[in-house]
Amino acid sequence: MTRSTPLHLRPWRTGDFGAVLEALASPDMDRQFPSGETAEARAEQWLGWATGLIARPAGFAFAVCADDDEPLANLAATAIDRHDVGWVSYWTTCRARGLGIAADALAALVPWLHDEAGVWRLELGHRLNNPASGRIAERAGFLREGVERAKLKYEGRRYDTARWARLADDPRPKARRTVEL
Numbered sequence: 001m002t003r004s005t006p007l008h009l010r011p012w013r014t015g016d017f018g019a020v021l022e023a024l025a026s027p028d029m030d031r032q033f034p035s036g037e038t039a040e041a042r043a044e045q046w047l048g049w050a051t052g053l054i055a056r057p058a059g060f061a062f063a064v065c066a067d068d069d070e071p072l073a074n075l076a077a078t079a080i081d082r083h084d085v086g087w088v089s090y091w092t093t094c095r096a097r098g099l100g101i102a103a104d105a106l107a108a109l110v111p112w113l114h115d116e117a118g119v120w121r122l123e124l125g126h127r128l129n130n131p132a133s134g135r136i137a138e139r140a141g142f143l144r145e146g147v148e149r150a151k152l153k154y155e156g157r158r159y160d161t162a163r164w165a166r167l168a169d170d171p172r173p174k175a176r177r178t179v180e181l
């Protein structure tokens with residue numbers, strides 16, 4: 001796999017359990033998944049949520065895959081409200097990191113979210129100590145709107161986050177590789 005390997009997006013399926021379990025094993029993924037007794041239970045709960053994300057208002061989740069159809073990353077746009085504002089999130093499996101996969105897939109998904117899903121404003125946030133996430137947002141044409149102080153609390157410690165957003169009439173991003181929706 002390289003930085004130019006073509007990608008496609010597809011809905012999550014129950015058969016993706018193994019890939020989700022593998023993704024969850026990475027320590028920095030802990031906060032992307034619901035809490036639970038075991039990794040299997042957490043993966044199952046997450047997959048149940050993701051496979052149901054196929055329409056507004058709950059939103060959409062897509063597995064990002066290369067030609068073997070195995071998930072390499074997740075892209076979601078959820079909680080789409082009556083103001084046509086939605087929340088974007090993403091993660092990449094360990095083996096797919098460092099290849100710009102989330103950035104390219106999000107750049108390709110953004111026009112669909114605006115034009116087909118009718119989301120006017122897309123928002124996302126990340127802890128300030130996760131600059132790669134901000135770079136992905138920037139590459140997908142999001143603008144940084146500011147810092148939300150002490151927005152998140154993990155293990156008793158509070159974290160500032162950066163808020164990014166893009167509007168349907170902001171300049172459209174260009175993926176650096178082929179990404180099929």
Ligand SMILES: CC(C)(COP(=O)(O)OP(=O)(O)OC[C@H]1O[C@@H](n2cnc3c(N)ncnc32)[C@H](O)[C@@H]1OP(=O)(O)O)[C@@H](O)C(=O)NCCC(=O)NCCS
Nearest residue numbers: 028090091092097098099100101102125126131132133135
């Ligand atoms: C954040 C995450 C999705 C990034 O994974 P990735 O797709 O492999 O990201 P990449 O390595 O391709 O890096 C994306 C961009 O950030 C840049 N970047 C990476 N580390 C960086 C750093 N420390 N400072 C600044 N930029 C950085 C890369 O150079 C790249 O930019 P480019 O494409 O213009 O070169 C991945 O680490 C992850 O899944 N983390 C856990 C979940 C998470 O934090 N999700 C986001 C929550 S808001």
